[in-house]
Amino acid sequence: MIPMFQELLLQNERKIILMILDGLGDLPDPDKTALELAKTPQLDKIARKSGFGMTVPVATGITPGSGPSHLALFGYDPIEHAIGRGVLEALGIDMEVGEKDLAIRANFATIENGIITDRRAGRISTTECARLCKKLGAAITRVQDIPVEIKPAKEHRFVVKFIGADLNENLTDADPQKDNHAPVYSKAKNPSAAHTAEVVNSFIKKAAEVLKDEEKANFILMRGYSRNPNLQPMAERYGLRAVAIATYPMYRGLARLVGMKVVKTGDEVSDQVATLREHYVQYDFFFVHIKGTDKAGEDGDQQQKVKCIEQFDTVIGDVVTLKPDVLCITADHSTPAKLHAHSWHPNPFLLYSPYVFPEKKRFTERHCAVGMLGRLHAMEVMPLLLSHALKLKKYGA
Amino acid sequence: MIPMFQELLLQNERKIILMILDGLGDLPDPDKTALELAKTPQLDKIARKSGFGMTVPVATGITPGSGPSHLALFGYDPIEHAIGRGVLEALGIDMEVGEKDLAIRANFATIENGIITDRRAGRISTTECARLCKKLGAAITRVQDIPVEIKPAKEHRFVVKFIGADLNENLTDADPQKDNHAPVYSKAKNPSAAHTAEVVNSFIKKAAEVLKDEEKANFILMRGYSRNPNLQPMAERYGLRAVAIATYPMYRGLARLVGMKVVKTGDEVSDQVATLREHYVQYDFFFVHIKGTDKAGEDGDQQQKVKCIEQFDTVIGDVVTLKPDVLCITADHSTPAKLHAHSWHPNPFLLYSPYVFPEKKRFTERHCAVGMLGRLHAMEVMPLLLSHALKLKKYGA
Numbered sequence: 001m002i003p004m005f006q007e008l009l010l011q012n013e014r015k016i017i018l019m020i021l022d023g024l025g026d027l028p029d030p031d032k033t034a035l036e037l038a039k040t041p042q043l044d045k046i047a048r049k050s051g052f053g054m055t056v057p058v059a060t061g062i063t064p065g066s067g068p069s070h071l072a073l074f075g076y077d078p079i080e081h082a083i084g085r086g087v088l089e090a091l092g093i094d095m096e097v098g099e100k101d102l103a104i105r106a107n108f109a110t111i112e113n114g115i116i117t118d119r120r121a122g123r124i125s126t127t128e129c130a131r132l133c134k135k136l137g138a139a140i141t142r143v144q145d146i147p148v149e150i151k152p153a154k155e156h157r158f159v160v161k162f163i164g165a166d167l168n169e170n171l172t173d174a175d176p177q178k179d180n181h182a183p184v185y186s187k188a189k190n191p192s193a194a195h196t197a198e199v200v201n202s203f204i205k206k207a208a209e210v211l212k213d214e215e216k217a218n219f220i221l222m223r224g225y226s227r228n229p230n231l232q233p234m235a236e237r238y239g240l241r242a243v244a245i246a247t248y249p250m251y252r253g254l255a256r257l258v259g260m261k262v263v264k265t266g267d268e269v270s271d272q273v274a275t276l277r278e279h280y281v282q283y284d285f286f287f288v289h290i291k292g293t294d295k296a297g298e299d300g301d302q303q304q305k306v307k308c309i310e311q312f313d314t315v316i317g318d319v320v321t322l323k324p325d326v327l328c329i330t331a332d333h334s335t336p337a338k339l340h341a342h343s344w345h346p347n348p349f350l351l352y353s354p355y356v357f358p359e360k361k362r363f364t365e366r367h368c369a370v371g372m373l374g375r376l377h378a379m380e381v382m383p384l385l386l387s388h389a390l391k392l393k394k395y396g397a
Numbered sequence: 398m399i400p401m402f403q404e405l406l407l408q409n410e411r412k413i414i415l416m417i418l419d420g421l422g423d424l425p426d427p428d429k430t431a432l433e434l435a436k437t438p439q440l441d442k443i444a445r446k447s448g449f450g451m452t453v454p455v456a457t458g459i460t461p462g463s464g465p466s467h468l469a470l471f472g473y474d475p476i477e478h479a480i481g482r483g484v485l486e487a488l489g490i491d492m493e494v495g496e497k498d499l500a501i502r503a504n505f506a507t508i509e510n511g512i513i514t515d516r517r518a519g520r521i522s523t524t525e526c527a528r529l530c531k532k533l534g535a536a537i538t539r540v541q542d543i544p545v546e547i548k549p550a551k552e553h554r555f556v557v558k559f560i561g562a563d564l565n566e567n568l569t570d571a572d573p574q575k576d577n578h579a580p581v582y583s584k585a586k587n588p589s590a591a592h593t594a595e596v597v598n599s600f601i602k603k604a605a606e607v608l609k610d611e612e613k614a615n616f617i618l619m620r621g622y623s624r625n626p627n628l629q630p631m632a633e634r635y636g637l638r639a640v641a642i643a644t645y646p647m648y649r650g651l652a653r654l655v656g657m658k659v660v661k662t663g664d665e666v667s668d669q670v671a672t673l674r675e676h677y678v679q680y681d682f683f684f685v686h687i688k689g690t691d692k693a694g695e696d697g698d699q700q701q702k703v704k705c706i707e708q709f710d711t712v713i714g715d716v717v718t719l720k721p722d723v724l725c726i727t728a729d730h731s732t733p734a735k736l737h738a739h740s741w742h743p744n745p746f747l748l749y750s751p752y753v754f755p756e757k758k759r760f761t762e763r764h765c766a767v768g769m770l771g772r773l774h775a776m777e778v779m780p781l782l783l784s785h786a787l788k789l790k791k792y793g794a
Contacts, residue, residue, distance in 0.1 A: 002456050002476055355424060355736065357763060372766040374743075376457060383458030387741040394739055395455055396462035396475070397485045 001075060001383070004395065009239045014325035014389040016240075017276070017286045018381075020073065021312060022066075022251075023294030023335025025347050025365060029302050034293070034337065035348065035364045037302070038309035042317040046327070047363040051356030052371025054346040055378045057333050063344045069332035070254045074287075075238070075382035076231055083257070084169065084226020090159045091253025095151050097228045102167040102196070104160045105224040107175070108132060108217035111183065111208070119179055120156045121217040132217050133158050139210040143203045160203065160222065168193035173223035174204055183219065200225070233259025234285070238386060241282065245275045246289035255287055273315045280322055294342075297335030305337055320352075326388045327352040328381070329363070349373065349381075353388040398472060398780065401792065406636045411722035411786040413637075414673070414683045415778075417470065418709060419463070419648075420691030420732025422744050422762055423702065431690070431702035431734065432745065432761045437710040443717060443724070444760040448753030449768025451743040452775045454730050460741045466729035467651045471684075472635070472779035473628055480654070481566065481623020487556045488650020492548050494625045499564040499593070501557045502621040504572070505529060505614035508580065508605070516576055517553045518614040529614050530555050536607040540600045557600070557619065565590035570620035571601055580616065597622070630656025631682070635783060638679065642672045643686035652684055670712045677719055694732030695739075702734055717749075723785045724749040725778070726760070746770065746778075750785040 026033035057069040058078050067088050068078030086103035090096075097103045108129065110118040124132075129152040137150045146165040152158045170189040176182065185204065188197040200222060207220045234242040236259070244255030244262045252262045261283070265275040272288055279286075292308035319327065329352075334345040348368040361367045369375075376384070386392050423430035454466040455475050464485050465475030483500035487493075494500045505526065507515040521529075527549040534547045543562040549555045567586040573579065582601065585594040601617060608615045631639040633656070641652030641659045649659045658680070662672040669685055676683075689705035716724065726749075731742040745765040758764040773781070783789050 002459060004476075004479075008459070355733070355740070355742075357425060357766070370767055372763065374451070374766070374772045380457035383456065384741075385458075387458040387460065392458065392460060392741070394460045394462050396465040396479065397482060 001379070002395070005383070006237070008393045008395055009386075010391050010393050011239055012389070012391060013284070014391065015280070015284050015286070015322075016326040016385050016389050017288065017319060017322075017324045017328070018073070018385065019288045019290065019319070019327070019329045020070075021290050021293045021309070021329065021331050023297045023333060023342065024309075024331035025334025025336065025343070025345050026297070026302070026305065027336035027338045027345070029336070029338045033365050034302055034305035034309055036366075038306045038313070040309060040313040040363075043313045043329075044362055046316060046320060046352055047350060048360050049358045050350045050352040050363070051373045052359045052361070052363070052368040053349040053351070053373025054368050054371070054375045055330060055349050055381060056346050056375065057378045061344050063342050064333050065342065066250055066332060067254065069378065070251065071258075072378035073330075073332060073381055074234065074258045075379055076258065077379060081229045081231060083229055085224030086159070086226040087228060088250065089153060089157070089224065090161060091257070092250040093151055093153050093159060094249040094252065095149070095159055095161065096253075096256065097161065098164060099228050099230055100164045100166045101228065102162045102165070102169060103226055104200070104222045106158050106160050107221040108156045108158070108211075109219045109221050110216050111219035114182055115180055116176055116183055116219060116221075117179060118216070119175070119221060123155050124217055126152065126154055128217070129153070129155060129158060132211070132214070136207055136210055140203065140206050143206065144199050146199060148203065156217070162199065167196040167199060169225045169227050171197055171200065171225045173221075174200065175221040175223045186222065186225075229257065231258050235259055238285070238382065239391070240285040242285035242287065243279055243283040244287045244289070245272050246287070247272070248289070248291050251289040251291075260287060269311055269315050273318050276319065277322065293331070294335045297337050298340060300337050300340040302337035325353065326385050328385055330381070346375065347378075349376065351384070351388065355388050398776070399792070402780070403634070405790045405792055406783075407788050407790050408636055409786070409788060410681070411788065412677070412681050412683070412719075413723040413782050413786050414685065414716060414719075414721045414725070415470070415782065416685045416687065416716070416724070416726045417467075418687050418690045418706070418726065418728050420694045420730060420739065421706075421728035422731025422733065422740070422742050423694065423699070424733035424735045424742070426699055426733070426735045430762050431699055431706055433759075433763070434699070435703045435706035435710070437706060437760075439710045439714040440726075441759055443713060443749055444747060445757050446755045447747045447749040447760070448770045449756045449758070449760070449765040450746040450748070450770025450773055451765050451768070452727060452746050452773045452778060453743050454775045458741050460739050461730050462739065463647060463729060464651065466775065467648065468655075469775035470727075470729060470778050471631065471655045472776055473655065474776060478626045478628060480626055482621030483556070483623040484625060485647065486550060486554070486621065487558060488654070489647040490548055490550050490556060491646040491649065492546070492556055492558060493650075493653065494558065495561060496625050496627055497561045497563045498625065499559045499562070499566060500623055501597070501619045503555050503557050504618040505553045505555070506616045506618050507613050508616035511579055512577055513573055513580055513616060513618075514576060515613070516572070516618060520552050521614055523549065523551055525614070526550070526552060526555060529608070529611070533604055533607055537600065537603050540603065541596050543596060545600065553614070559596065564593040564596060566622045566624050568594055568597065568622045571597065572618040572620045583619065583622070593622075626654065628655050632656055635682070635779065636788070637682040639682040639684065640676055640680040641684045641686065642669050643684070644669070645686070645688050648686040648688075657684060666708055666712050670715050673716065674719065690728070691732045694734050695737060697734050697737040699734035722750065723782050725782055727778070743772065744775075746773065748781070748785065752785050
């Protein structure tokens with residue numbers, strides 16, 4: 001973002017819809033990508049009037065997680081503003097992290113005769129995890145007068161949050177990293193974290209005391225100490241009334257971190273479009289997050305990925321009837337079915353606006369790679385959306 | 398510019414012509430751009446032997462004014478070196494701004510009983526403005542011993558320049574911004590601007606005294622305090638003997654800021670080419686600025702834009718007969734007729750040289766977007782022109 005960016009902001013009634021098909025980008029497998037295989041009559045109609053390009057989420061060759069890839073799309077430098085593991089884990093279970101909170105990823109573990117024999121406590125069930133968190137939460141409500149919240153995640157994982165105390169995140173992990181080692185406690189990486197080290201180590205000891213009669217989960221490990229990155233809210237950064245329509249907690253959380261309103265919606269893409277229609281008057285920026293494509297990619301199921309895209313195609317016509325001034329359809333990162341994982345490949349990027357050169361082609365990776373919008377850094381997306389919505393004044397006379 | 402750029406400079410007799418068709422880039426309206434619609438047999442012949450690319454003037458999504466877009470083309474960072482409003486306004490009326498001068502945009506205004514009732518003094522005519530400036534200039538030649546120059550611009554606007562006194566630009570505007578407010582005076586933004594604040598406020602009071610019997614224009618407002626950005630001259634930066642052939646004062650002024658010689662020329666493109674021919678021996682870098690395309694774009698008149706391009710086509714053959722070693726035809730920014738304004742779209746870029754991959758196509762936005770020169774930042778243009786003129790040595794052994 002250029003330094004005087006905010007002085008260029010202009011208020012108007014124009015509306016921007018950013019639809020993220022998570023992990024949309026694919027590889028030919030064997031010959032075609034999911035976008036190339038999918039039958040998408042509605043999307044094709046929109047694509048013919050749209051400009052194409054490709055976005056690089058973080059840097060060439062770098063595979064991003066959901067945190068950095070979304071931050072970049074929202075226009076926040078994903079390298080400057082790292083979102084810590086504890087915060088991401090908290091967001092993933094719909095736990096808010098306030099400005100002065102400290103969020104921590106924790107594991108239940110097994111200790112025998114002073115040696116941690118299983119760092120995952122035999123991968124106890126999520127139900128068992130919930131019971132243990134409840135037990136811990138009932139026994140420990142404060143540590144050194146700081147309120148603490150404990151919330152279960154999957155299997156042996158849970159999240160601990162120290163509330164409002166401005167604790168310091170510069171601690172070493174309280175985790176021996178390998179089985180059959182003695183427990184380690186957190187150490188302050190600098191003097192100002194000394195108090196926090198005391199607090200968290202005291203919490204670990206209290207927890208061990210509460211859990212001492214449990215068969216497997218009689219100890220805890222803590223790591224990924226992190227704080228809310230305190231990002232400038234989108235309203236301030238862009239002058240936008242922004243709203244997120246996302247079903248998965250992590251994306252709702254990421255949207256909250258940049259100050260978006262997060263509204264209730266249903267599980268289906270059609271529910272999300274209904275929610276979009278319902279809130280269309282109150283907001284001027286809409287972030288719609290669709291998870292299915294990424295999930296299918298991670299499962300290595302290209303057919304399912306194709307299905308998700310075709311399902312998206314059944315609702316995209318409805319979105320266009322809202323007459324958005326700018327409609328952007330893209331991805332946060334690629335998740336090629338062939339790789340069963342996120343990848344470093346740039347994202348296909350579609351921009352529907354009266355101020356683009358229509359490509360008159362289908363929306364595919366190959367057509368986007370030679371599109372007139374060129375290759376963009378994901379951080380350039382917000383300025384581009386704002387300019388197409390005529391929300392940016394001229395720089396200099 | 399890479400840090401050791403200047404060590405790579407090589408002197409030779411090769412000649413570079415940079416022709417800027419101001420605001421050339423267009424949008425399909427409805428289906429074709431001005432470049433696509435224009436009949437340009439001469440340009441087509443040159444284009445077939447030229448390399449194509451696209452340039453981004455400042456940053457993705459950012460619409461530049463003429464100041465930053467030209468600075469970038471000349472290879473000066475348009476963000477680092479902002480040209481203040483006062484300086485730009487001065488350049489626009491052919492007023493030089495020396496290294497130690499302070500240039501200020503001023504308005505005639507109407508004051509009644511201590512309240513500014515009209516910040517534009519009823520938009521008095523330009524002739525009336527000239528009369529008032531003459532009156533002010535006769536009455537006030539110096540303020541606290543600093544020579545002052547007053548020159549009319551359009552309607553109620555004029556420029557005030559304090560000459561050679563090294564005054565400080567860090568002042569707040571002496572302008573209430575809205576009608577029906579009391580006048581405000583400039584305040585120093587830091588202690589070293591305190592003396593300047595005294596000088597300009599004293600000028601305002603003297604001016605009000607001189608104007609007190611005028612019917613409408615009985616007060617003045619001042620804003621956009623700015624200094625010459627003191628840019629490294631092109632001769633020093635690139636080892637070039639550079640000359641500007643431009644009809645409009647602002648572009649002549651911008652060229653002067655980077656140390657180009659500015660020569661007299663006529664109003665027509667054919668006059669400009671005659672001037673180019675006339676000075677072809679003495680210089681090795683020629684900046685030819687053609688305004689018509691931008692004006693037509695601002696007027697939303699695509700047909701007129703087409704006409705300007707066709708008119709350009711009638712002279713470009715003549716330019717080639719000069720046998721320039723490098724001929725570059727591009728724009729500073731886009732001014733799509735559809736938008737009636739400057740825009741953020743990248744610029745079509747043509748490079749005629751024996752050392753390019755000829756595209757064998759017409760010079761259009763769409764062909765440039767997929768051209769072999771790729772997408773460039775405007776600041777990369779000068780190194781590219783120099784290298785094609787074999788004026789840059791190898792970096793490293």
